[in-house]
Amino acid sequence: MKNIVSKIIALFLIFTTSSIVAQNNIDEFLKNQPIIDMHFHITKGYADNEIYNQRKVDIDSARIDWIIEDYNKNNVVLALGGGTLKYSKMYVETDSLFWGGLVFPCMKTVEQDEPCDKEFFNELELREIYKTGKLKILGESMFNYYGIPPTDKRLEPYWKIAEEFSIPIGIHADIGPPPERVNKEERPNYNPAFANPELLKPILEKHPNLKIYILHYGGGYSEQAIELMKLYPQIYCEVSAVSLFMPKEVWEPNVKKLFREGLGNRLMFASDYFGTVRKHIEIIYNMDWLTEKEKRDIYYNNAARFLNLSESEIKEHQNKVN
Template sequence: MKKEILKIALLFLSITSSSTFAQETLDAFLKDQPIIDMHFHITKGYGDNEIYRHLNVDIDSAKLYWAIEDYKKNNVVLALGGGPLKYAKMYAGAERLFWSGLIFPCTKTVEQDKPCEKEFYSESELREIYQRGNFKSLGESMFNYYGIPPADKRLEPYWKIAMEYDIPIGIHADSGPPVERVNKEERPNYNPTYANPELLKPILKKYPKLKLYLMHYGGEYSDQSLNLMKEYPQIYCEISAVSMFLPKEVWEPNVKKLFSEGLGDRLMFASDYFGTVRKNIEIIYNLDWLSEEQKRDVFYNNAARFLELSDSEIREHRKKLN
């Protein structure tokens, strides 16, 4: 019995030691490495969240404060996020850390989207919102969850304003959860097929300079995403959620294909789910077939190019880590 206990103890020490060594190696890599998170959900705070509820009597401020500190701890110097108008404004005005904007459309029956003051905005309303405020992004697109294709006329103003103001748009481009797993009361018309990137072609034909990035590359619509990226050099992608929830043997070959097709310089870092920044950093870092330079590109350089950051903005980001 004692020998078995000793074996278990030694195994535990070995795993712990290996894990500690891996974390130390990652920490060394990250020492001077800025990171841009291309996918962050802006929502209200939740009073039952034990992670941040103790930080402020105002639960929305508590969540924002925790997010800022978590980003700073993980070297994230810029985060693109979308949410309902009220909270998009809150994050846009909080720090230069956030490039915020609207999710589109929001849905009044969805708890996470509250307060959804208006599900669809007109062209004039969007122009006023993006002219008057300091919004710099648009998305995540939620039309597949709402149950409409991207060519729906109610979405036309979003495409038009985005191209007019050169706004980066995050597009949900994976099939997402099975229909039976989606809350029917919140999303009665959910249709995962509307997330197929092929459906964006008529939009891009009309608005060829749209700056899109395809979220959740690596899943079901990877080939369609790849084909669209080949056709439009301004389209980039990220692998959040898919790389966390699907088996690695499903999504990793698609990421390798992205690089073998010469499009690896358009892969960007993203976290998607609140509080998962470190986990997503580890996923990219542990792709051992990527060179150190390629990993650094995914974490920062590719997004900096996509967002057309100025030299001064890049210097400022790097200065934050010193």
């Protein structure tokens, strides 16, 4: 019995020590390492969220306050988020950390999209919204959740304005949950088939200069994403959520294939789900087959290139984490 207890204690000490070493290693790696989060959700604040609901009386400000603190803690120097017009404006006016833009289309039946005053904007309206440069991105695309393909005529103004103003567009391109698991009251026409990136081909033929980043690479549409990226060098991708919720043996081989195909320099960091920044950072760090340079490229350099950041912007980001 004494031997068994000794072995258990020894195993516990080994596990604890190795965890501390691993933690120290990643913390050391991240020193002076800026990170760009290519995908988070701009939403209203929720009064029942205990993470931030005691911070400030105004629940929207409380949410923003917590997000900024979390990003600062994790060396995130720039975060791209999509939401409704009201909240996107609020976030970009609060802190230069945020690049905001419109989720498209928003849905009046979805609580996260409140206030969705208008599900689709026309070309004139989009031009007015984006011509000032205050809002800088489009996305996340939600047409698959709305139940329409990207070729729907109501989406054409978005593609046109995005190309004209060189606006980066985050495209949801994963199969996602099966229809039976989706809230039918919020998303009655949800169709995961419309997230297939192959459906973007006619859009790109008409608007060949669109700057697209594919969200949730690594899942069921990985092959189609790779083929599209081969055709269009301006298309990049990220692995948020898929790498968090799918088995590693499913998504990681797809990431390895991305590198085998010579497309690894277009993989970027993103978190997607609220409060998961650190977890997603660890996922990238723990891909042991990546070189140190490749990890640093994913955390920052690839996104900086995709976003055409200036030397002064890059220097400013580096100064923030020094």
